Amino acid sequence: xxxxxxxxxxxxxxxxxxxxxxxxxxxxxxxxxxxxxxxxxxxxxxxxxxxxxxxxxxxxxxxxxxxxxxxxxxxxxxxxxxxxxxxxxxxxxxxxxxxxxxxxxxxxxxxxxxxxxxxxxxxxxxxxxxxxxxxxxxxxxxxxxxxxxxxxxxxxxxxxxxxxxxxxxxxxxxxxxxxxxxxxxxxxxxxxxxxxxxxxxxxxxxxxxxxxxxxxxxxxxxxxxxxxxxxxxxxxxxxxxxxxxxxxxxxxxxxxxxxxxxxxxxxxxxxxxxxxxxxxxxxxxxxxx
Numbered sequence: 695x696x697x698x699x700x701x702x703x704x705x706x707x708x709x710x711x712x713x714x715x716x717x718x719x720x721x722x723x724x725x726x727x728x729x730x731x732x733x734x735x736x737x738x739x740x741x742x743x744x745x746x747x748x749x750x751x752x753x754x755x756x757x758x759x760x761x762x763x764x765x766x767x768x769x770x771x772x773x774x775x776x777x778x779x780x781x782x783x784x785x786x787x788x789x790x791x792x793x794x795x796x797x798x799x800x801x802x803x804x805x806x807x808x809x810x811x812x813x814x815x816x817x818x819x820x821x822x823x824x825x826x827x828x829x830x831x832x833x834x835x836x837x838x839x840x841x842x843x844x845x846x847x848x849x850x851x852x853x854x855x856x857x858x859x860x861x862x863x864x865x866x867x868x869x870x871x872x873x874x875x876x877x878x879x880x881x882x883x884x885x886x887x888x889x890x891x892x893x894x895x896x897x898x899x900x901x902x903x904x905x906x907x908x909x910x911x912x913x914x915x916x917x918x919x920x921x922x923x924x925x926x927x928x929x930x931x932x933x934x935x936x937x938x939x940x941x942x943x944x945x946x947x948x949x950x951x952x953x954x955x956x957x958x959x960x961x962x963x964x965x966x967x968x969x970x971x972x973x974x975x976x977x978x979x980x981x982x983x
Contacts, residue, residue: 766817767882769889770834771810774801779813782825782836790872799847800870808845810899814838814873814886822876838873840886842866842899842907851962857908857955857977864905865979866894887950891982906981909947913957913974917942929973934966944976952978 774780780797787794803809813836818826826835844866846858859867868890873882894900894907915921916929917940924932930939944954960975 766815767885768815768834769812769840769886769893770815770829770836772804772813772839773829774804774811776827778825778827782827783839785825786836786839786872786874789874793870796849799849800841803843803845803847807898808843809847810842810893811870812840812842812886812890814840814882816877824874824876837877838882838886839870840868840872840890841870842868842890842893844900853958853960855910855958855960855977858910859908861901861904864903865908866900866904867908867910869909884950891980894982904982906979908977908979909952910960910975910977911943911947912940912961913976914942914944915974916940929971932965932967932969933963933971935963944978947978950980952980954978 772779772783774783774797780801783797784794787797800809800811804811813834815834815836818833818835822835824835824837826833828834843859844861846854846856846867848854857865859865868887871883871886873880873886891907894904895902913920915926919942920926920939922928927939930937948954954976956977957974958977959972961973963971963973965971
């Protein structure tokens with residue numbers, strides 16, 4: 695397994711945790727994604743028994759609740775110049791339900807160095823009908839993806855927010871997190887978050903000056919147990935979309951050490967009467983001590 699190189703960097707060929715690969719108990723995805731990163735994102739909870747592990751976090755080892763994750767789990771930088779990988783990403787975004795049209799913009803962000811985009815990979819499994827790709831003679835099975843961004847990428851359906859990412863102020867943002875449904879409750883979501891937090895301080899993905907990472911997610915007012923009325927759960931009726939009300943994934947982020955620092959209008963969608971609907975997001979930040 696590749697480990698940090700003596701100069702503190704990591705190999706571009708493969709980015710893996712230097713500790714055991716396990717995951718926190720609330721990690722699978724109930725998809726409702728409407729990106730400006732991945733803006734509408736809801737997680738359903740898992741109640742598997744916990745184990746304890748030590749992760750190689752940027753601030754040093756930290757003991758957190760985890761459960762067993764396949765030892766082959768790794769993050770591999772996505773290369774969107776390769777047609778095979780572009781197609782895999784497109785297919786995963788189709789499954790996700792959002793942002794298949796934003797891949798060219800993401801490719802440009804990778805090229806200009808503002809986005810570090812990773813496959814969440816496992817070792818190939820012949821029993822699963824999942825596309826694979828080869829990199830430097832090694833075959834990988836991408837089961838999801840995640841991004842670590844140096845800027846809040848401007849999108850037409852979202853309000854840009856400079857508090858999410860500003861390397862000059864030591865802040866990066868984690869976004870575009872997706873795991874294939876067959877791997878829900880496998881621990882891969884939290885594994886990807888943990889690795890992005892670690893890589894935030896590893897060039898070229900981040901820098902040693904990074905002090906915090908952020909996420910943004912749909913306000914709890916629109917989630918299960920949220921606020922009744924047009925400014926909360928009633929928004930779904932106004933949109934007219936045929937999809938279930940999402941779980942509140944702010945709670946999952948809180949368990950991973952993220953703290954809410956504001957709630958503000960963030961995303962837009964089109965209502966069933968053709969009107970523009972504004973949705974609030976919860977902005978959360980985690981200090982890398």
